[in-house]
Amino acid sequence: MMKRIFFFATPADIIPILKRLESNAPLKFVSTENMATPDREIYLDSTEIPNPGVSTHESGHASTNYLVSHQNTKNNVHAFVGTKGEKRWVLDNSDNEESVNLTMAGIWKDMLLPGTMDTLHETPVAQQLMKLFVAALKAEGFTKVDMYWIGKEALEMLKAGKRLTQAEQSPPEFDVKL
Amino acid sequence: MLRDGSVFTGNDQELARFRATQDYNRTVDRLKTGPASSLFVTITAAAGGDNDAQERAFALGAPLDGPLMAGVALPGRPTLPRYSGPNTVIEGPLVPGRSALSPFTQRYLNESGGRWGNTDTRTQNYQISQEYAGNGYRITGGGGIRSEEFISGVGPGTRGGTFVDITARSSDGRVVRIQTVDTLPNGQPTPNEAAAAARIRAARPNDELRLIPKVK
Numbered sequence: 001m002m003k004r005i006f007f008f009a010t011p012a013d014i015i016p017i018l019k020r021l022e023s024n025a026p027l028k029f030v031s032t033e034n035m036a037t038p039d040r041e042i043y044l045d046s047t048e049i050p051n052p053g054v055s056t057h058e059s060g061h062a063s064t065n066y067l068v069s070h071q072n073t074k075n076n077v078h079a080f081v082g083t084k085g086e087k088r089w090v091l092d093n094s095d096n097e098e099s100v101n102l103t104m105a106g107i108w109k110d111m112l113l114p115g116t117m118d119t120l121h122e123t124p125v126a127q128q129l130m131k132l133f134v135a136a137l138k139a140e141g142f143t144k145v146d147m148y149w150i151g152k153e154a155l156e157m158l159k160a161g162k163r164l165t166q167a168e169q170s171p172p173e174f175d176v177k178l
Numbered sequence: 179m180l181r182d183g184s185v186f187t188g189n190d191q192e193l194a195r196f197r198a199t200q201d202y203n204r205t206v207d208r209l210k211t212g213p214a215s216s217l218f219v220t221i222t223a224a225a226g227g228d229n230d231a232q233e234r235a236f237a238l239g240a241p242l243d244g245p246l247m248a249g250v251a252l253p254g255r256p257t258l259p260r261y262s263g264p265n266t267v268i269e270g271p272l273v274p275g276r277s278a279l280s281p282f283t284q285r286y287l288n289e290s291g292g293r294w295g296n297t298d299t300r301t302q303n304y305q306i307s308q309e310y311a312g313n314g315y316r317i318t319g320g321g322g323i324r325s326e327e328f329i330s331g332v333g334p335g336t337r338g339g340t341f342v343d344i345t346a347r348s349s350d351g352r353v354v355r356i357q358t359v360d361t362l363p364n365g366q367p368t369p370n371e372a373a374a375a376a377r378i379r380a381a382r383p384n385d386e387l388r389l390i391p392k393v394k
Contacts, residue, residue, distance in 0.1 A: 003325055034316045034349075059382070061327050062318055062347045076280065083312045090311055092323045095280040101324060118325035120282060146333050166330065169384040174330065 002130040004118040006148045007137060008164050008176070011053030013151025014104050014115070018046035020136035021068075021129075029066040030075060032101065035089045036082070044071060053106035059167035060105035060113030067091050068117075068129060069099040093118075098125035100133075111163035112154055148176060286322045293341060294322075295358075295392075302358055302393045303343050310346040310354070318353075319345035327355070329381045340377045353385045361391045 009017065021027065022045070029049055031041040043049050043066075055063045069075065076095040082088045093101050098121070105113040117133050119126045134149075142149040150158065158164050164176040279287070287304060290296045294303075300322060307321025319327035321344040331338020344356040355378055359371035367375065367389055378387055 004328065006328075032316065034311055034314055036314070057347070057351060059353060059385075061345065062351070062353050065316075065318065078280075080308075080312065082314060083309075088311070088314070090316075092317070093325070094282045094286070094323045097280075097282055120325055147330065147335050167382060170381050171383070173332075174381055 001122045002127060002134075003120075004116055005130060005133055005137075007115050007117075007142065007150070008112050008148055008154040008158075009053055009104065009106055009115055009142075009151040010112065010153040010157070011051070011106065012153045013140070013142070014053040014106065015046075016140050017133070017136045018049070018052065020139060021132055022046055024132050026071040027068055028071045028073075028075075029068055029102070030091055032065045032067050032091050036086050038077075038079075038089050040077075040089070040091065052104050055105040055108040055113045057105075058108060058113075058169060060108075060115060061103065061166070063103050063105040063113065063115075065101055065103045067093065067096060067099050068102045069096060070125065073098050073125070075099070093120050097121045097123045100126055100129045108168060111165060111168065112157055113168075114148060114164070114166060145176060145178065150176070283322060293326075298393050299358060302390075303356075306356055306358070306390065307344050307346070310344070310356075314349050315346035315354070316349075317344065318347050321346075329378055331377060338377070340374050340381075342378060353382070354388065355382070355385060356388045356390060358392045359389050365391070 026044070027046075029043040029046060033040070046052070049066070057063045067075065073096075075091060078090045078092060078095055080088055080090075093099055100117055100119040102117050103115050105115040107113075117130060119130060121127075137149045141152050143152075143155055144150075148164075150164070154164065158176060158178060163172075165172075166174055283304070286294070287297065287300055290300075294300050303320065304322040307317045307323050310321075311317055311323075317323045319325060320342055326341040326343065327345040328336065329340045329342060330336070331340070333339075342355045343358050346354050346356070348354070357371065357375060357378070359367040359375070361367055361371075366372070371389070375387060375389055
């Protein structure tokens, strides 16, 4: 079972990956934010995703995340009452067995933060999405350095002395080294 | 971009605006050539299911999140009821009889062993993640909700790294990590737990790390 894929990708690196992923089957990318409204951003085409490959947080892990599934897969949204009595809606991988989570992260200031694709599930659909993602990384010339897949432009950044690291706050010893 | 929920709750002006967009046409085109989803079957059955209702149900709901279709008003048809049940039920008025917890979560809580720990630890981690979610945090890792965050170490691979039990991000961007830990008789974390905590602090010195004794 494939559980996690770690990668470093600039916008130029990640956009073709998303296109390749979608070329296999129509996908939807749905925001996983914890919301106080049922409104939720849904993208039926990766070209509509705002700023792929640009991190929204100083930690790659905490950057914007999407639940990725086939378009005809029904997403189960969990509704509950928050501690202040307000109704809240979350979209979790645990409730959606034919889905994966995608955090692209990417450019943050003058460094690059890692993205991940991960899933809790062994279902054929979830595992196929993971495998297709790896296949896309390979097809687009990503290089495996230790546990990370590194895009072409990301690799150029690394060779140019830029930081490829987990979070801006992380000390240098956690940076990727060639 | 499609947004589900309020825009589709029976406001004809909004619906008309939406129907004029490229998103609407593209959605309908895709749905007409794609497989009917269980949502489609359910919603059209509930709504009565003539051609117009089917088209609108298709256009509004099938590729989106089924449960959020509650409250949709179809002309001449009963409005689908919005769910207002207990707070741990996955909202699903179109899926009658759905249990409070998803099948995965039930398995997660009932099984034992591996990195996720025994049933008591799993239950504790799940409850903690739900408390944070109730306070508006997005659970970004662990807690039986998602794969755990992995904080890499010296390598290679996962060597020297740490899986975090629960990682949560507040709406203003603060990140909190929670480790449920085994403790010594004096209440301090065991050496292994303390070492894992030290690794997390070293890698993320600015974030909050909470150590909570495991329930015994």
